[in-house]
Ligand SMILES: Nc1ncnc2c1ncn2[C@@H]1O[C@H](COP(=O)(O)OP(=O)(O)OP(=O)(O)O)[C@@H](O)[C@H]1O
């Protein structure tokens with residue numbers, strides 16, 4: 244279709260997209276490392292309790308990013324991990340299982356990983372290429388540590404192994420900090436045996452009551468930063484294109500991943516573009532289990548549908564903080580209703596429109612222009628608020644004007660509008676429920692016909708009763724000129740469970 248970029252970048256390296264790269268602290272035009280393939284790793288969850296809407300923001304943002312790349316025609320490989328063994332998980336297992344924690348600790352991550360998949364499905368998140376777990380990759384991590392020791396960048400101390408950051412002269416560059424400042428600010432670590440205060444554990448020697456794996460140094464488990472380098476490069480190779488996570492991961496997590504990979508691969512940054520999502524806040528503070536200002540994704544999804552939550556996230560630019568309020572989410576639910584209304588209206592209009600018509604149609608131009616604006620917004624560092632606002636403008640235009648021109652429009656023009664709504668829907672991950680059961684559509688159409696007759700016979704009370712009954716079912720009627728259009732409030736059709 245004229246002007247629209249869908250699939251136009253299949254096989255390409257140079258993309259129309261610019262993003263802010265945390266590593267270089269600048270806006271950069273994206274050039275992929277391999278033609279036609281975009282590879283990304285997003286630091287995943289520590290499955291130690293229910294996911295909150297802060298975690299979900301990061302997940303949804305990278306899903307939209309990936310969907311946009313797919314819209315452009317690229318193959319994508321998105322990998323996201325589970326940090327399924329960690330201090331917090333062990334602590335939780337001890338609280339829950341007491342003396343049996345050592346046998347039953349894995350029940351904790353297992354439970355929250357299962358919950359994770361329920362939540363991401365309810366959020367219409369496309370499945371990742373791989374979901375590696377730390378506990379499935381310990382053998383590889385041990386090999387990495389052996390290699391780092393061989394390269395003289397790691398040392399053994401009391402059964403633990405530490406990364407020696409003095410081997411990385413530009414340590415701190417990634418997060419834009421000087422080593423001296425970092426050292427001055429470093430807390431005195433409880434572990435003795437570290438040579439430098441910023442050195443970090445690659446292997447943690449076993450402590451009483453903890454799960455452990457055998458290694459050449461001691462029974463124990465790997466350290467977090469090493470885990471992500473091992474798992475990302477195992478599935479994506481090195482270097483790969485995008486590495487992301489929440490803003491809190493810039494330091495020390497990503498700085499340390501970069502340091503490890505620097506030694507292993509000899510490249511400054513093993514991922515080309517680093518993207519970080521701002522915090523979801525509540526009461527102005529980062530939403531966090533430890534602070535307790537948490538709304539779980541499950542809770543939010545019990546009152547609102549996943550599409551509304553997605554749209555809510557997109558109303559704020561991904562690098563900005565986002566204050567989460569139930570009222571905010573409510574108002575987005577109304578926006579979503581308006582979007583579905585235009586979708587349903589256009590489907591009904593197409594069924595009745597004239598067959599002729601061509602590309603020069605005014606409505607075709609309007610729809611294509613909106614899609615171009617949506618792309619332009621996304622190309623500008625994934626400006627989703629701007630993109631969504633263009634989709635909403637198109638929807639408002641349909642609901643306020645197109646609807647009244649019903650018999651003057653052509654199938655071609657209306658199909659263009661429907662395509663644009665559909666493309667935007669694919670990118671944002673909304674309009675997953677456009678298909679309506681044909682029997683339901685027939686029943687609604689029949690009731691509307693009866694209502695029309697009642698109105699013609701001036702039996703307005705009876706006609707209004709039909710309207711009310713339809714409304715109870717979630718069907719909203721819109722009399723536009725001589726014609727009646729309707730849409731179904733998807734929230735009522737499939738209430739969130
Ligand atoms: N409030 C938040 N807003 C946005 N992203 C967040 C928020 N909290 C965590 N994340 C991101 O979610 C991902 C999973 O993080 P992780 O499981 O380590 O949670 P966490 O940071 O320990 O959460 P909490 O602070 O609630 O304990 C990371 O990419 C992290 O940056």
Ligand SMILES: [Zn+2]
Pocket residue numbers: 285286287471496
């Ligand atoms: Zn990570």
